[in-house]
Every structure is written in structure tokens, then in C-alpha cells.
Amino acid sequence: MRAFQVFYKHKLNISTYQMCILMLFDSADGLTYREIEQATQIPASDLKHCLQSLACVKGENVLSKEPMSKDIAEDDAFYFNDKFTSKFIKVKIGTVAAQKESEPEKQETRQRMEEDRKPQIEAVIVRIMRSRRVLDHNTIVTEVTSQLQSRFLPNPVVTEKRIESFIDLEILERDKADRKFYRYLA
Structure with a gap:
């Protein structure tokens, strides 16, 4: 002792x-x-x-x-x-905190966070388009941001990529008369 x-x-x-x-x-x-x-x-x-x-x-x-x-x-x-x-x-006597992340570690963390957030962004896009059927691009991005801002602030570029992936999957299509509008197909 x-x-x-x-x-x-x-x-x-x-x-x-x-x-x-x-x-x-x-x-x-x-x-x-x-x-x-x-x-x-x-x-x-x-x-x-x-x-x-x-x-x-x-x-x-x-x-x-x-x-x-x-x-x-x-x-x-x-x-x-x-x-x-x-x-x-x-x-x-507290425990010394871990050192700050290096720049490559920060990049990796950001990429992981964006990957984890993709399903939430996709779910909101589908929910919005199911209810509205036809919407212009800026309105979709604004709606996604407003619905997710209590959890995180979605990157508009990621939202646009998710919209493009829905076009590729034929869940959404661009309006033939005005390419700024999207039409829900499913």
C-alpha cells in the first residue's frame, strides 16, 4: 500500500x-x-x-x-x-484526449459519413416525389435540405447525385418539355 x-x-x-x-x-x-x-x-x-x-x-x-x-x-x-x-x-485526473485526426483521416471520416447519409437522403427524395409526383430541381434540393436539417445539413451535390441515381434506376425521369422538372415513375 x-x-x-x-x-x-x-x-x-x-x-x-x-x-x-x-x-x-x-x-x-x-x-x-x-x-x-x-x-x-x-x-x-x-x-x-x-x-x-x-x-x-x-x-x-x-x-x-x-x-x-x-x-x-x-x-x-x-x-x-x-x-x-x-x-x-x-x-x-482525467484521461488525455486522443490527438486530432490527420487530413487523410478527416477525408476518410467525411466519406464514411456521406456514405452513411445516402440512404436517408434517398428516402426523403422518394417521400417527396411520391407525394408531389412532379417537381423542379431546386425545389427537391430545398425540400431535402429542410427535412434533414434537424439531423444533418445535406450537401446539395450529394442530393443531386442521388437524384441522378434515381434517374438511372428509372424511378425518376426528366420532364420531356422542361428538363428542370423531374417526374416520379414508380
Whole structure:
């Protein structure tokens, strides 16, 4: 209980993973990243976030780290910080948030979101065209946007592509007299 003797004045508010990590220091003076990983079986990304929040956040560093840096490497060593103090009785140690997505990851996320939204856009187009039978292009795009804006703001280009796919599937057709109008066929 060596680690917890330091905290007799404080109540730590920490995650379960963080508690598992701290409990390892009751029976060891220092541990490497690999030793902590093997002992806890915490997934690597979660373990790195927990160790960052326990060792790298100024004022909340319950653990000390060698070499001292914000990044966690597999050969880093961690030691219990006997000098930990806080002016608060209750100390909340949050988990460091994940890093921001890189530009390719953002693009991939956007593409996945657009793919997930296509069925909703298609359903609204069909619902509108079933009730109205004939509508001009701008009205369809406006109606789709107004009906979906409580969930998300649909991209007009995606809406136009979905309309074109319905034309290809022969669910809609362009009016022969005025190509701005669409006619519902199904």
C-alpha cells in the first residue's frame, strides 16, 4: 500500500485503467511501459493516454516518467511520485484526449459519413416525389435540405447525385418539355 499512503490526504477521481496502473506501483518501485502493458493488458492506445494523464500533466503527475516528455514510448520507465501534493482534497485526473485526426483521416471520416447519409437522403427524395409526383430541381434540393436539417445539413451535390441515381434506376425521369422538372415513375 506504499502508493496509497501518499494519498491519505487526497481522494483521487480516476478511471479504472488508471487505478489498475497505480496498483502496480504498490509492489514495484519502477516499471517500464512494456511491463505495465503486460501486467494490465490495457489496449495500447488507452494505456498511452492513461500514462500521459498520470505522468505528463503538470500538477497531476502521480507518476514520474523517464525520459520526461509528453510522448509515451515503449522503453519509457515510470516511477511512483512520492512528492505528489495538491491543495485540493478531491483530485480529478482525467484521461488525455486522443490527438486530432490527420487530413487523410478527416477525408476518410467525411466519406464514411456521406456514405452513411445516402440512404436517408434517398428516402426523403422518394417521400417527396411520391407525394408531389412532379417537381423542379431546386425545389427537391430545398425540400431535402429542410427535412434533414434537424439531423444533418445535406450537401446539395450529394442530393443531386442521388437524384441522378434515381434517374438511372428509372424511378425518376426528366420532364420531356422542361428538363428542370423531374417526374416520379414508380
